[in-house]
Amino acid sequence: MTDNTDTIVALATPNGVGAIAVIRLSGPDAINIANSVFKGKDLSKQASHTIHFGSIADGDLILDEVLVSLFVGPRSYTRENVVEISCHASGYIIESIIKLFIKKGARSAKPGEFTLRAFLNGQLDLSQAEAVADLIASNSKASQQVALQQLRGGFSTQLQALREQLVNFASLIELELDFAEEDVEFANRDQLKQLIHEITKIVGRLINSFELGNAIKNGVNTVIAGRPNAGKSTLLNALLNEERAIVSHIPGTTRDTIEEVLNIQGINFRLIDTAGIREATDAIEQIGVQRTMEKISQSALLVYVFDAAEITIEELNNDIASLQKPGVTMLVVANKADLLNKSESQKVEKSERSFADLFANQNFDKRDPSTSATSLLQPFGLPDIIFISAKEKHHIDELKHKIYSSAVKDQLSGDETLVTNIRHLEALQKTGEALVRVLGGIDGSITSDFLSMDIKQALHYLGEITGVVTTDDLLENIFSKFCIGK
């Protein structure tokens, strides 16, 4: 691990030309180093949280006129002395000032080193420090909210409190070990069980929140697939409200996948329009179909689109069965609903019953078909189907709503804490497993020493989340992903 007692310096704003750049110093000598090159007043005599105008000079050479903000430790982001210099954002000025600070004794900061110090000095716990990176990377309202919630303490405060209670039990059980001869129980087993149940419930809820947390943080891969000419590309365009993909009446128009992001209520859905699935007529189309199948298995959501006027019930059932993949939610969408019930509707000339026939003699309301359809579909083993017309943009908002709720389910209630970090998920899962062993141990009346071991395991994994338990490798791994200057 790097030395954490020296003074570090880095540019905190992006590289490139701009109005103002901020250079940050943190460490015991931050104020002295800044003071040694500052012309204006004596910074070492100024109060914390004040801003001073002056210039930075290398000997007689003035480098820039700047504003200097002072944060005297521990009242700073890192809890060390911190100085922020706002200078003019010219690459030359920035480089000259940073070089000057290094000449005066500062060291270039590594990625995330300011936040690492904030963590090591107890300003933030580990999951809060990770939330800082998430906040910087957030690109939608929902991902920003989730990161902010975690930065403010989120579930780590909650886990910390439960962990402390468990620590108490662990020490009582340790005490029993000292009196092993006398067969005493200092730790009330019923209370311990109750606590374990409580922690298990919270840990379980957090584990379940990951699917949504991950969707919010990283977006949801959503594949639009179906037979050629079903209207997949028309649907992509309707959802995006722009003519993104080429549409034509020729089956096999889309050859390669097309990806665009659609934000629905703060969640990014990565829509992927694909080549229509059929027995390919040439090698290129075959590759396209293969790619479609790959995309489906990598996605979280499949929007299966079919032409309501063309397909038979048998074909529909076959398609649905063959496209079902574990872990992939499927929405079944009947497109071209505008053609249903139209006298000029192309009747399917096949011996099997056509999907359109189901609606032929029904008073089928295409303005609100979803309500009247279920009873017609069920006898044929068909699931709920969303009727749309991509071309006439009917029911596109309803479909967007269905896409959103299939990802969010009923989990987004406002201040819900969500796990977005795979490291946290793994630690929670291991905590859960250890807790199951503790419960089994209590019920099986195992000896205190084994019980104590399982509790310690649970404590270890809970502690990994907040950073009570860390290793240099873990910290290195987390903070190296930060940007320099944060």
Ligand SMILES: Nc1nc2c(ncn2[C@@H]2O[C@H](COP(=O)(O)OP(=O)(O)OP(=O)(O)O)[C@@H](O)[C@H]2O)c(=O)[nH]1
């Ligand atoms: N009547 C009607 N026609 C539609 C509708 N949606 C699409 N179409 C037409 O169906 C034809 C095929 O549309 P595309 O969007 O290119 O179909 P696709 O599924 O992307 O086809 P491939 O890329 O070849 O697999 C075009 O002529 C569209 O205008 C609809 O809702 N109603």
Ligand SMILES: [Mg+2]
């Ligand atoms: Mg297409």
